[in-house]
Amino acid sequence: MSTQPNNPLHGIKLEQIITELQGHYGWEYMGYQINIRCFTHDPSVKSSLKFLRRTPWARTKVEAMYLEMLRNKR
Secondary structure, X not given: OOOXXXXXXXXXXXXXXXXXXXXXXXXXHHHHHOOOHHHHOOOOHHHHHXXXXXXXXXXXXXXXXXXXXXXXXX
């Protein structure tokens, strides 16, 4: 039984979120939607993870983008 049944992000790693977003939208669109350097200048999963782990406001935006992608896939 999950301790967070209403949290769609529960159990999903940040790396998985970035990888899925990048595969679905691509770096260019992600950088357009969320203007952060790790998406717009020489983007990589590694640089994005490093930045997002230290920057709560950016991580919140990326998580929101991921949830929106999941809603649109349904």
